[in-house]
Amino acid sequence: MNIPNHVAIIMDGNGRWATKRGLDRSMGHLEGSKTLEKLAIHALDRGVKVLSVYAFSTDNFKRSQKEVDYLMNLIVKYFNTKFEKISKKGIKVLVSGRKTNLREDVLKAIDNIEEKTKNNTAGILNICLNYGGQEEIIDGAIKLAKDINNGLDISNFKREDFYKYLYHELPPIDLLIRTGGELRVSNFMLYELSYSEFYFTNTYFPDFDKSEFNKALFMYENRDRRFGGIIENSK
Ligand code: FPP
Numbered sequence: 001m002n003i004p005n006h007v008a009i010i011m012d013g014n015g016r017w018a019t020k021r022g023l024d025r026s027m028g029h030l031e032g033s034k035t036l037e038k039l040a041i042h043a044l045d046r047g048v049k050v051l052s053v054y055a056f057s058t059d060n061f062k063r064s065q066k067e068v069d070y071l072m073n074l075i076v077k078y079f080n081t082k083f084e085k086i087s088k089k090g091i092k093v094l095v096s097g098r099k100t101n102l103r104e105d106v107l108k109a110i111d112n113i114e115e116k117t118k119n120n121t122a123g124i125l126n127i128c129l130n131y132g133g134q135e136e137i138i139d140g141a142i143k144l145a146k147d148i149n150n151g152l153d154i155s156n157f158k159r160e161d162f163y164k165y166l167y168h169e170l171p172p173i174d175l176l177i178r179t180g181g182e183l184r185v186s187n188f189m190l191y192e193l194s195y196s197e198f199y200f201t202n203t204y205f206p207d208f209d210k211s212e213f214n215k216a217l218f219m220y221e222n223r224d225r226r227f228g229g230i231i232e233n234s235k
């Protein structure tokens with residue numbers, strides 16, 4: 001089976017999942033975090049080496065203070081205590097995004113989880129937090145400009161060379177999954193997504209369980225990836 005090396009998920013629909021049940025939106029985020037924990041382990045078991053997830057965008061700060069606080073508290077709790085299984089499984093946790101505007105305890109929790117899992121080699125869980133795709137490209141361009149000022153020769157600079165200027169040097173994304181029914185990319189990993197396959201589902205993220213994930217892998221297996229070229233006898 002042709003398994004994608006790097007899968008990315010836009011975990012959408014937590015709020016609607018909760019509202020539909022007459023619950024507060026925060027219950028959707030709580031349920032979503034449990035789903036994420038299970039999926040991270042399942043993805044690795046299926047042979048996916050890198051899983052990137054959109055936990056909080058730079059634009060999510062526009063939400064109510066109550067919701068932002070709930071999400072930040074949840075993330076701190078998961079990073080500090082609840083990622084034990086993920087860590088034991090040999091998954092390295094990375095956090096991508098801007099460090100500005102984040103609370104002190106959030107920054108500390110990021111350091112904790114990255115430090116605790118830094119020697120893990122089985123797979124990577126990349127959590128995008130206070131993240132924007134255009135911001136990542138801008139921040140990378142600024143780093144590159146500094147290197148150019150320090151004498152870097154860019155006469156032969158290729159698109160692959162820019163990956164090391166992103167928040168973490170990860171492989172390109174092979175498969176993007178968006179739950180919750182919207183058909184957009186919402187400023188998520190724009191550089192890394194350039195040739196990825198897209199899978200959209202109406203399922204709300206808290207309900208996106210292992211079997212839903214397997215459906216996305218099955219779809220991926222049946223796609224022709226041509227990277228701009230032509231494959232003879234393709235479907
Ligand atoms: C989008 O759904 C989801 C988010 C903004 C938050 C996603 C966060 C998690 C799943 C928890 C992450 C936890 C850890 C430990 C990293 P929405 O709220 O926009 O849903 P809606 O479109 O139905 O309103």
